[in-house]
Structure formats: C-alpha cells, structure tokens
Amino acid sequence: MTNAQTQNRTAVLYRMVMPKHICPYGVKVKHLLQSKGFRVEDHWLRTREETDAFKSEHGVKTTPQVFIDGRRIGGHNDTRRFLGLNVADPDAVSYVPVLAVFAIAAALALAVSFAVFGTALTSRAIEWFVAFAMALLAMLKLQDVDRFATMFLGYDLLARRWVPYAYLYPFGEALAGVLMAARALPWLSIPIALFIGTIGGASVFQAVYIQKRELKCACVGGSGRVPLGFVSLTENVVMVGMALWMLFMSSMI
CATH class of the missing domain: 1.20.140 (Butyryl-CoA Dehydrogenase, subunit A; domain 3)
Incomplete structure (x- = not known):
C-alpha cells in the first residue's frame, strides 16, 4: 500500500497511555501510520480498567488496536501486514x-x-x-x-x-x-x-x-x-x- 493510497485516510488508534506506562507498540504504530500518510485519531486508554473494558468490548487480548474504515486491523504487526510491510519472525535465525x-x-x-x-x-x-x-x-x-x-x-x-x-x-x-x-x-x-x-x-x-x-x-x-x-x-x-x-x-x- 503506497502513501498515495493512504493519504488523508483516517486511522483510529486505541493505545495505553498511563502515568507509569506508555505502550511502546502504541507509539510505534502511531508513527508508522503517520509515516504512511494516515491521519491518526489517537485514543488513550489511561487506566487498567479502561484497557480491560476496551479489550472485553472488542474481544481482543492486547493493545494497541487500529481501526481503518470501520474495520479492525489489529496491533502493530497486523498493521504492518495490512500495509504490505514485512513482520520479523522472532524465531528466524540471523547473522x-x-x-x-x-x-x-x-x-x-x-x-x-x-x-x-x-x-x-x-x-x-x-x-x-x-x-x-x-x-x-x-x-x-x-x-x-x-x-x-x-x-x-x-x-x-x-x-x-x-x-x-x-x-x-x-x-x-x-x-x-x-x-x-x-x-x-x-x-x-x-x-x-x-x-x-x-x-x-x-x-x-x-x-x-x-x-x-x-x-x-x-x-x-x-x-x-x-x-x-x-x-x-x-x-x-x-x-x-x-x-x-x-x-x-x-x-x-
């Protein structure tokens, strides 16, 4: 997916931003979406209760979660796949x-x-x-x-x-x-x-x-x-x- 295809489209992001914890994957996926031309509607989950309620409502186990055009895309790796980007295999050998x-x-x-x-x-x-x-x-x-x-x-x-x-x-x-x-x-x-x-x-x-x-x-x-x-x-x-x-x-x- 090219920047021209994503320009001016809106991505809705839900991520944990708490006083003692800011989810690093939330920061990464926000940057990724913006770098691909998306306008990001950034929603912060500020407490553990808000986070648990969000997970229960959407039937997910992790955050962040990205929604585009009303469709749930998923977390950071899912968003990379959606954008046609590679996702690192944690078990792959590497020099x-x-x-x-x-x-x-x-x-x-x-x-x-x-x-x-x-x-x-x-x-x-x-x-x-x-x-x-x-x-x-x-x-x-x-x-x-x-x-x-x-x-x-x-x-x-x-x-x-x-x-x-x-x-x-x-x-x-x-x-x-x-x-x-x-x-x-x-x-x-x-x-x-x-x-x-x-x-x-x-x-x-x-x-x-x-x-x-x-x-x-x-x-x-x-x-x-x-x-x-x-x-x-x-x-x-x-x-x-x-x-x-x-x-x-x-x-x-």
Whole structure:
C-alpha cells in the first residue's frame, strides 16, 4: 500500500497511555501510520480498567488496536501486514548480532590505531579488531551466563563432559581478549585463546559438518539466533590464529 493510497485516510488508534506506562507498540504504530500518510485519531486508554473494558468490548487480548474504515486491523504487526510491510519472525535465525559485533570491533580497532599511530590501517589494528571482538562477544555471553551455558552445552565437546567449563568460558574469552588488546601477560592470554579456540572449533566442526546438526550458536549469548556454522567456526579459527600470532610476536621480543 503506497502513501498515495493512504493519504488523508483516517486511522483510529486505541493505545495505553498511563502515568507509569506508555505502550511502546502504541507509539510505534502511531508513527508508522503517520509515516504512511494516515491521519491518526489517537485514543488513550489511561487506566487498567479502561484497557480491560476496551479489550472485553472488542474481544481482543492486547493493545494497541487500529481501526481503518470501520474495520479492525489489529496491533502493530497486523498493521504492518495490512500495509504490505514485512513482520520479523522472532524465531528466524540471523547473522545480524555477530556482524554487528564484528563491525563495532573493526571500527574501534581502526579508531584506536588512528589515535595511536595517526593512521587507521596498521597491523596493530588487526590485533585490536580480534581482541575487541573477543571482548565484545564475551560481554554478550556474560549478560546471562546460565542461559549461555545452557545453549553452549548443546554442542561443546568439553562442556558436555565437564559442565563448569560452560560457565568459565565467557570469563576466559573476556580475559584473553582484554590482555591481547594490551599485549599484556602473553603467558596467560595465549594458552587461554589456544585452548578455548581449538576446542570450540572442533566442537562446531563436529556438530555442523560431521553430525549435520542444525543448532543456534551461543557466540552472542544464550538468547542469540545466530545459526551454528561457518561464522562460529571462523570465530574460533581466528581466535587460534590470534594466539599463534601473539606467540610469534612474543618470541620476537
């Protein structure tokens, strides 16, 4: 449905606007309708009693509710469908979370390299990129360690034999990433990265390429929807590569 088709049409919106709660989907659907050229007749449900009475009257379980030309369209997602827009599938797999981590890690690495050396493109920028990515991925896991561990136990070879490893993993990844960013304590950071990277790579390879299992990766935490596969394997391979590079650099000093 184009803006020309919706221009000057009226949409009637009922949404919760209470002293301690403003429904975010109500705000979103109002903006959506206005951006599509609708004139919005905005009705606020100011109390829980008003909201319950509205739901009972119209036989609905949720608000907001949109009406167009006397027809009830529904809530935010229903309105998007009515307008011919995509609605995100909450269960769909996506590489967006891990790509976002890598993009931010790369931007930070280039920024630090520029601040330190006056140019963004340096060998240290590559080191910082890997180290920052490790730290950021660990941060996402540490938001809910138990949830991460539950997903991780589904495929990691060591964690399935010794459960505490699933809880220790994000702390080890964070420690190795931070130490590698500083090139500090290589005697500690290198073995950690080699250990978790090697086991992680072997675990992903077995689960995906040998057993042909379709799993979600715990790399961005237990709530992530990143499919276990090439990206997960690459993460571990890069971690091992970083450890070997740091070992080489240490031997040169």
